[in-house]
């Protein structure tokens with residue numbers, strides 16, 4: 001929740017986004033993106049949903065993949081174009097400006113190897129997430145996978161109580177500044193499994209509410 005409030009704020013200044021998020025997460029988000037990229041194979045066709053400034057997609061390209069980055073925000077995509085130019089990887093990255101709720105409008109069934117995402121799904125309601133992951137399942141090739149990382153509701157009772165206290169304290173200032181309330185995702189794993197994916201791994205980062213879920217579409 002704290003992360004989202006901060007991120008919505010920095011999304012209004014995309015040129016500061018990468019540095020701000022790195023600072024806020026103590027470098028954890030870079031580790032998560034590196035870990036996701038390490039699970040990409042050369043020649044994979046990858047879709048990054050909510051690609052933002054393109055940093056995850058660029059790491060996937062460095063592994064030999066071709067990437068399509070989809071995002072709804074023109075200002076984030078402007079930064080993405082700058083980063084691609086700097087990295088020299090522009091020709092391996094296609095930019096798609098649209099909402100991730102429209103995946104099937106742009107991708108054929110069974111056309112992608114991997115769908116990745118960091119810090120996006122927490123901005124969407126459960127209803128949209130169920131729809132998005134069903135569409136992800138349709139557009140992935142048999143055996144294709146999703147690698148999704150976000151802030152989730154803590155799973156242990158002690159962590160949940162602490163988290164609720166912090167959320168309670170932050171709710172009023174957060175709403176006053178952003179006019180929006182944020183809640184970490186409950187049961188990200190269940191939502192992804194409910195769309196038809198077999199859950200291969202659920203990794204939780206120590207001392208944080210970040211989780212990475214790897215789900216695989218059946219190969220038959």
Ligand SMILES: C[S@@+](CC[C@H](N)C(=O)[O-])C[C@H]1O[C@@H](n2cnc3c(N)ncnc32)[C@H](O)[C@@H]1O
Nearest residue numbers: 007050051052071072073076099100118119120
């Ligand atoms: C917190 S940023 C994360 C950016 C990037 N994934 C990263 O980890 O650095 C959230 C991104 O999701 C995008 N986003 C939010 N809702 C979206 C939607 N419905 N469709 C496409 N992009 C969306 C925002 O524009 C923003 O770039």
